[in-house]
Amino acid sequence: MIDDLVAGLNPVHDDDITSEPSGPAGRELLAGVTALAPRRHRRVPRLAIGAVAAAGVAAAAVFVLPVQDSGPLRSYANAAVRVEVKGGEYEVEVKDAYAGQREFREAFAKVGLDARLSIVPVSPGRERTVIRTGSLHATREGQIPPGGVTGTETTVLQCPPGQAACPLKVRLGGALFRLAGADIVIGRKARPGEIYQDATPARGDRPASLHLTGRTVGQALADLRSRNLTWAFFLGEFKPDGSGGGWNPPESWRPADGRRVTGAWMRSSDSVGLLVTPVKNDPQPTPDG
Amino acid sequence: MMDEDEFAAVYAATYKPLLGYALRRCDTPEDAADVVAETFATAWRRAADMPAGDEARLWLYGVARRVLANHRRGVLRHSLKTAALRAELASITPARDETPVADVFRALPGRDRELLALVAWEGLSVAEIATVLGCSRNAVSIRLHRARRRFARALRAAGIDRPGQVTPALQRSAT
Numbered sequence: 001m002i003d004d005l006v007a008g009l010n011p012v013h014d015d016d017i018t019s020e021p022s023g024p025a026g027r028e029l030l031a032g033v034t035a036l037a038p039r040r041h042r043r044v045p046r047l048a049i050g051a052v053a054a055a056g057v058a059a060a061a062v063f064v065l066p067v068q069d070s071g072p073l074r075s076y077a078n079a080a081v082r083v084e085v086k087g088g089e090y091e092v093e094v095k096d097a098y099a100g101q102r103e104f105r106e107a108f109a110k111v112g113l114d115a116r117l118s119i120v121p122v123s124p125g126r127e128r129t130v131i132r133t134g135s136l137h138a139t140r141e142g143q144i145p146p147g148g149v150t151g152t153e154t155t156v157l158q159c160p161p162g163q164a165a166c167p168l169k170v171r172l173g174g175a176l177f178r179l180a181g182a183d184i185v186i187g188r189k190a191r192p193g194e195i196y197q198d199a200t201p202a203r204g205d206r207p208a209s210l211h212l213t214g215r216t217v218g219q220a221l222a223d224l225r226s227r228n229l230t231w232a233f234f235l236g237e238f239k240p241d242g243s244g245g246g247w248n249p250p251e252s253w254r255p256a257d258g259r260r261v262t263g264a265w266m267r268s269s270d271s272v273g274l275l276v277t278p279v280k281n282d283p284q285p286t287p288d289g
Numbered sequence: 290m291m292d293e294d295e296f297a298a299v300y301a302a303t304y305k306p307l308l309g310y311a312l313r314r315c316d317t318p319e320d321a322a323d324v325v326a327e328t329f330a331t332a333w334r335r336a337a338d339m340p341a342g343d344e345a346r347l348w349l350y351g352v353a354r355r356v357l358a359n360h361r362r363g364v365l366r367h368s369l370k371t372a373a374l375r376a377e378l379a380s381i382t383p384a385r386d387e388t389p390v391a392d393v394f395r396a397l398p399g400r401d402r403e404l405l406a407l408v409a410w411e412g413l414s415v416a417e418i419a420t421v422l423g424c425s426r427n428a429v430s431i432r433l434h435r436a437r438r439r440f441a442r443a444l445r446a447a448g449i450d451r452p453g454q455v456t457p458a459l460q461r462s463a464t
Contacts, residue, residue, distance in 0.1 A: 002441055005444075006406065006408070006410070009386055009390065009394055009409075011313055011385075011386065012312040012313050014305055017381065018377070019305075021300060021301040022301070024377075025376065029325075029326055029329065030329075032326070032370060033300075033330050033333045034293050034297075036334065100319070102317060105316070
C-alpha cells in the first residue's frame with residue numbers, strides 16, 4: 001500500500017514527456033555531449049598498482065582540498081539577486097523581481113543558503129509584501145539541538161514616497177533557516193491579465209464594488225460581459241470565519257444560469273473568480289484540480 | 290571503449306527515463322534539463338565504465354543521482370548548452386502536491402524518499418536499486434523496509450491512518 005501511495009505522488013509520468021531523443025533538443029544535446037573530449041583511461045601495468053593507488057589518494061586530496069578550503073562564498077550577486085552573509089545573517093536583495101527561480105537558487109546556493117525565493121504576481125496593494133515564509137524541508141533527526149532552533153526574518157520592502165529605485169530586501173538569521181531551508185514568497189505587481197497568486201475564494205465580494213454575490217450565475221455573467229471581464233468558476237463552500245474549501249472545475253464548465261453566486265473576487269486585472277456551492281452531478285475534485 | 294554509435298544507442302534508449310527521473314526530482318524543468326545534460330556528459334566522459342544493455346539505464350540513474358546531489362549543493366557544472374532542451378521541457382511544470390500525504394512524504398529523510406521513489410516512480414526492483422545505489426540487495430531490502438515503515442509511522446503521526454481511503458483533499462483555489 002505504501003508503494004501505491006508513493007506512486008500516487010509521482011509529479012511527472014514518462015508519458016507526459018514529449019521530448020524525444022530524435023527531436024531537435026535530443027539531437028542537439030547528443031551532439032554537444034559527444035563533442036566533449038572523452039576521458040582517456042590509461043592502461044596500467046599490474047605491478048604498478050600500489051603506486052597508482054598512492055597517486056589516486058594524492059589526486060583525491062588535490063580534488064577535495066579546494067572544495068573544503070573555499071566553502072560557501074560570503075557574498076554573491078547575479079543579474080537577479082545579491083546575497084550577502086553578514087555575521088549569522090543572510091541579506092537577500094532582489095534586483096529583478098521578474099527573474100526566474102533558477103537565478104535566485106543559484107545565488108543562494110553560492111552562499112550555502114538552501115532557499116527558494118518566489119516573486120509572484122499579487123493583487124493591488126499587496127505588492128512588496130511577504131506573502132509567505134516557511135521552511136523548505138524538514139530537519140533531519142539529530143539536527144535539532146536541545147531547546148529547538150529559531151529563525152528571524154526582517155524585511156525591507158516598503159518604498160519611501162518619491163524614491164525612484166527602492167530596495168527589496170529580506171534578512172534571514174538563526175539556525176532554523178540553515179537547517180530547514182527558507183521558502184520565501186514575495187509579492188510583485190502583476191502584469192495585465194496575470195493571475196494574482198494571493199487571490200483565494202471566499203464568501204462575499206472582494207472588492208465590494210463587484211456586487212455579484214447573491215445574484216444568479218446568468219445575471220453575474222451578463223454583468224461581467226458588460227464590464228469586459230472574463231471569469232472562472234470555483235466550486236466550494238466557506239464559513240463566515242473564512243474556513244472551508246473547494247476545487248477548480250474544468251475551465252469549460254459553467255453552472256446553470258439560475259444558480260447563485262456566493263462569492264466573487266478579482267483573480268487578475270481582467271478576470272473575476274465566482275464561487276458557487278457544489279450540487280449533485282457537478283464536476284468532482286481531481287488530483288490536480 | 291564505447292564508440293559514438295554505441296553511445297548514441299544507449300542515449301536513445303535512456304533519454305526519456307533520465308528526463309523523467311530528473312523532472313520528478315527537480316524544482317523546475319530548467320534544472321531537470323541541466324541535470325540530464327550533465328548526466329550524459331559524465332556518461333560520455335566515463336563511457337568506458339558504462340555497462341551494456343539495460344544495466345546502462347541503472348548506471349545512468351546512479352550518475353544522475355550524484356549529479357542531482359551536486360546540483361542541490363550548487364556545484365553543477367554547465368559544460369553544455371541546454372536551451373533547446375529547456376524549451377522542450379518548459380511545458381512540463383511538476384505541480385507541487387499540497388496534500389497531507391505529500392507533505393509527510395516530503396518530510397521524510399532524503400534517503401528514504403529516494404528509495405521509495407525508485408520503487409514507485411521508476412518501477413525498479415530491489416536488485417535494480419542495488420545496482421543504482423552500488424550496494425547489496427540485502428542492504429536495499431533492509432533500507433526499503435525501514436523507509437516504508439517510517440513513512441507509515443509518519444502518516445499515522447499526521448493523523449492519516451488509512452490514506453487509501455481518504456477522499457481527495459479539498460484544495461483552496463490555486464488560481
